[in-house]
Amino acid sequence: MTKSGGGYIRLPGGSVVVALSLPRPAHGPRPGPYDCGCRVRVLVHAVNRQRALTRLRNLGLRRVYLRGNTEPPTPDEITAVLHHPDGVVWRETPEDDTESWHPIRALMRPQIPPAPAADYRAAG
Numbered sequence: 001m002t003k004s005g006g007g008y009i010r011l012p013g014g015s016v017v018v019a020l021s022l023p024r025p026a027h028g029p030r031p032g033p034y035d036c037g038c039r040v041r042v043l044v045h046a047v048n049r050q051r052a053l054t055r056l057r058n059l060g061l062r063r064v065y066l067r068g069n070t071e072p073p074t075p076d077e078i079t080a081v082l083h084h085p086d087g088v089v090w091r092e093t094p095e096d097d098t099e100s101w102h103p104i105r106a107l108m109r110p111q112i113p114p115a116p117a118a119d120y121r122a123a124g
Contacts, residue, residue, distance in 0.1 A: 009078065017077070043080065
C-alpha cells in the first residue's frame with residue numbers, strides 16, 4: 001500500500017477533485033534525473049472518489065489509497081485540474097507555486113534507453 005497524504009473536495013456539480021501526495025514512480029532499471037525519492041502532488045478530477053483512484057490505478061499507480069481528508073486540494077489546485085483537458089495533473093514540489101502543473105503522461109513515461117547504433121555497411 002502506498003501511504004499518501006491527500007484529500008478531496010466535492011464540487012457544486014457533484015464531481016470531485018482528489019489530491020494525493022505520492023512517492024515519485026521509478027523510471028525503470030536505469031536511474032533518471034528525477035529518481036530522488038521525492039514526492040509528487042497528483043490531482044484527479046472525476047465523478048467520485050472511487051473513479052479518481054481507479055484512474056490512477058489504470059495509469060500504473062496500483063497501490064494508491066485515500067485515507068481521510070488531511071490534505072484537501074487548494075483552490076489553485078482545483079482550478080489547475082479543472083482547466084486541464086485530461087483532468088489528471090501532477091507537480092514535483094507541492095510547496096512551490098512557481099512550478100507549473102504537468103500532464104500525468106509526463107510522470108508515467110518510461111525512460112527508454114538509447115538504441116544501439118545501426119551498422120549500415122554492406123555485409124560481405
